């Protein structure tokens with residue numbers, strides 16, 4: 001998002017119907033879609049929601065970025081394997097990443113020649129392009145001391161190493177949606193959204209849809225001890241890293257009293273953790289949270305929870321939803337009415353998740369879209 005200087009939209013080929021993805025992708029600007037994980041990796045059993053799945057839905061040519069750090073001629077077998085795996089997915093170009101030397105580059109290019117897939121560029125191994133990671137992925141862009149310097153260096157390296165004209169020439173029109181697909185309706189009219197390094201996981205497409213549907217959105221920073229606008233009908237606490245800032249959140253009185261006085265509050269994952277009575281951080285220290293739900297979470301006891309979720313709400317939301325879970329925090333206590341009956345991507349029941357307490361609701365799941373009629377298609 002920071003690199004494109006615009007809004008990036010998450011296109012999810014498992015959670016969203018093909019027409020929904022096609023309408024989200026429509027526009028007059030060149031579209032570069034960054035894939036997640038390997039090209040064919042997705043939900044079990046057959047990789048629904050993979051980047052390849054998305055490429056089929058939008059008719060996208062695929063540029064394969066290959067980590068060649070530990071290979072020479074074998075790169076041709078890898079590239080051929082990807083190119084022949086699915087005839088509906090066209091590998092239109094290759095970019096070689098982490099090349100060791102000019103000699104290494106020559107070996108790789110020679111080995112790839114018989115495949116007749118254009119090599120658009122070769123980036124040499126350099127510390128300049130390393131981005132630090134933490135649990136859940138890269139350290140968030142807004143938390144870098146000198147993000148502009150990193151982006152400018154990366155832009156220079158990539159534009160020197162990659163034939164950008166050839167890359168742009170691969171672009172072709174995406175498939176258009178032939179049926180309109182209504183998005184998730186806003187859950188309230190005047191929505192205050194928490195937004196900072198502790199609560200940064202709101203999906204831009206959801207916020208845009210709510211705005212387009214006529215909702216008023218405002219933003220506040222719990223870390224800067226800001227309160228939501230007092231006339232908000234709903235406070236939305238998105239996911240994020242409350243466990244890294246728990247002491248500060250616990251002492252930010254304007255934030256705490258502002259959210260406690262709100263008409264209703266909905267939290268996802270990190271936001272749900274903040275709605276509990278207490279949060280135990282990595283060092284085992286307990287921090288008082290908002291106390292809106294009878295919930296105690298711990299980041300001291302960690303376990304990876306990762307996967308798509310089909311969500312049937314018992315309240316708060318209307319209609320079934322598609323979402324996912326991605327967190328390490330665990331639940332020590334959750335008492336009360338559950339928010340969702342949850343199933344995984346293979347339709348196996350995961351039981352009830354989340355909590356509703358009057359006008360307060362939340363769970364560890366992130367909503368991606370409403371469930372559409374064809375969401376049981378095997379193609380997703």
Ligand SMILES: NC(=O)CC[C@H](N)C(=O)O
Nearest residue numbers: 239240269270327328329
């Ligand atoms: N997805 C989230 O909001 C993650 C919550 C928290 N940072 C965890 O890893 O458990």
